[in-house]
Amino acid sequence: MKLGRLPVRKIIKRSVLAVAAVQGATLGALAITDHRRKKSRRHVVFPRVPPRSVTTGGSEVTLYTYGEDLYADMLGAIRQARLQIYFETFIWKADPVGFEFKQALLDAAERGVRVYIVYDEFANLVVPRSFFRFPKHPNLRVKPHRLIGFGFRWPRQTGRDHRKLLVVDDDVAFIGGYNIGSLYATNWRDTHARLTGDIVWDMQNAFIDYWNLFPRRRLPQLPDTGGLVWQPNIRLYRNVPKNLVFPIRGMYLDAIDRASHHIYLTHAYLIPDEDMVRALLQAADRGVDVRIIVPEESNHIVADWLSRGFYSQLLRGGVRLFLYQGAMVHAKTACIDGQWSTIGTANIDRLSLQGNYEMNIEVFSDAVAGQLEEIFAMDSSNCRELTLDEWHSRPAMVKFSESVLTPFRPLL
Template identity: 70%
Template structure:
């Protein structure tokens, strides 16, 4: 009996090693294809929607779909700051755009503005360390790879948030990182917020900062608000507290849908519940449309995402592949009433791992604006049919199956 168990164990071990080897070869092949593709990629071209402001209760929401327009207004706000700047980003490139933000923040600190900066160390490993040598007049938190080895799971999340708050006047949130590539070559979505909701965005930054406050990093004052904002809510994933409300926000909104769901996402790797919610919505007659990149900046994420296409198409979900540029937006609008804009992708890393921030907006005006943006993006996309997808090469199907066990990692 013991001999049989040893033999079975040996066989299972060999099978596991064989599967791992096939996965490794597949991943290396995809990386090689991706490097070749990036070297020969044509200049990005895509339709643009001018920034437009709409109201949501006691706040104003301006939606940006082109990086240069967004950066112009963000830098303008920093240069006009009088008392306080909270700046938080995932990627901050050492290029023309990145240097512009660095100079603007230093100049603000030099004129007496209290400047607080947060960036993710892991996301910027390829950026020269010297770029982040900011003067002592700027308060800096470098979000580390692992904050504490004693609380590995609770502290391993990346700070994927992109947030700027200037005084009590304006806040910016969305998918845009800071860099020249994103200014012209990526299709992303960001929001500028003014009015009552600015307190909520300030509070989101303060709460994150104070999670890690200590002797070398004093806590920020925590003030209450005189206004309750019923039209916009801020949802924050906080791994250190094991709080992940953005996923539940999506699931609740999708379950409520009765007419249409429009999603635009850079990476679509839904968990079982998210996948089922989208499929159930389509099966009960909701017009579910999803825009994803034809080719994203992460080829492995693309292949993991494609493993869900068959089920989605079979249930009636319509998939559109964005052409000519990387679409990096993280937006949704449902039934012409509900919308969300933020930093969280539809994947496990964002919804159950990273520090993320999304706004949830109950406004017909904001929904109409996002629907208009969706229609423009759809005009630059190719619809994927179930027939086309079912007819892909057998080797492609095999590769998707081999990579399927990696989905929980993304």
């Protein structure tokens, strides 16, 4: 019996090693291609619209499609702060834009504003450590989101802080896809929102809850106060891995299930789970016009190839795919039936929907949805539509490489 089993075990072992070798070679080739592509990066031009504001309920919503416009208003708000600033970001580059934000925050602390800063430590490993050294100041508190490590409590332990949030006093909040850096100011197409009015309390509360979730010695807990009003038109959803709370995915699924006319999604990374794929296909099957904009080439080449593994199924099911040209589109937005929309930090992938700390606003407003639809039309003008015939005609080696990478989908 032992002699009979041994060859089978060897065959299985060799097969596993062969598959792993092919996967490793494929990932290595993609890494080399990605490195060369980034080295040849150049300035890009893409369509954009100036910031525009609309009122919904007790809040004003301003949408940004260009980083320089957004950063100017964010820095203006920081420089006008009187009481406190809550600043949270995923990536914070040590470049001219990054230093300008750092100096503005330090200046605010010097003039008596209480400044609280959160950034993700793992996302900034390539940023010089010296950039994140802040002078000791009674008005300045900095709390990096640390990589705790892997263990049996994963994902509670390993979720990254992918949120991008700025709240100034009780007056204004900013949320969306933009990280902080010079590249994002001009070369990335992203979407961010500026919020005033009733919803600002919700944004403050989101920062306070996160800050107090990770108590640190020598860093004070922030007071948790109740809100004065209920905001019926805008809701804030927060993924909290430490508590295994992930409502953004449910928000998307519920909205997609309700769609009766059209669904417009713009996402940097499209690696949906089975429920999300099923919801999109069911919507298309009942006659809903489902369109998705994704980058033809994103900043993460492996994510691109994993995403392409879903294209055949989506295209066959009637979902229309539009590939953004010439620039990285990093937005995380959706609008449905001209009434419902969402803007935030969560991509449609496992890391965002079931792994990271994320924030999205859900807006019930035909005015906000109308603006996002105009932005979607603008972005569509810079896309090429991918057809099923074109997709089926891609080279056999490309199809093979996509299938080899399939097991990595759950990791992203």
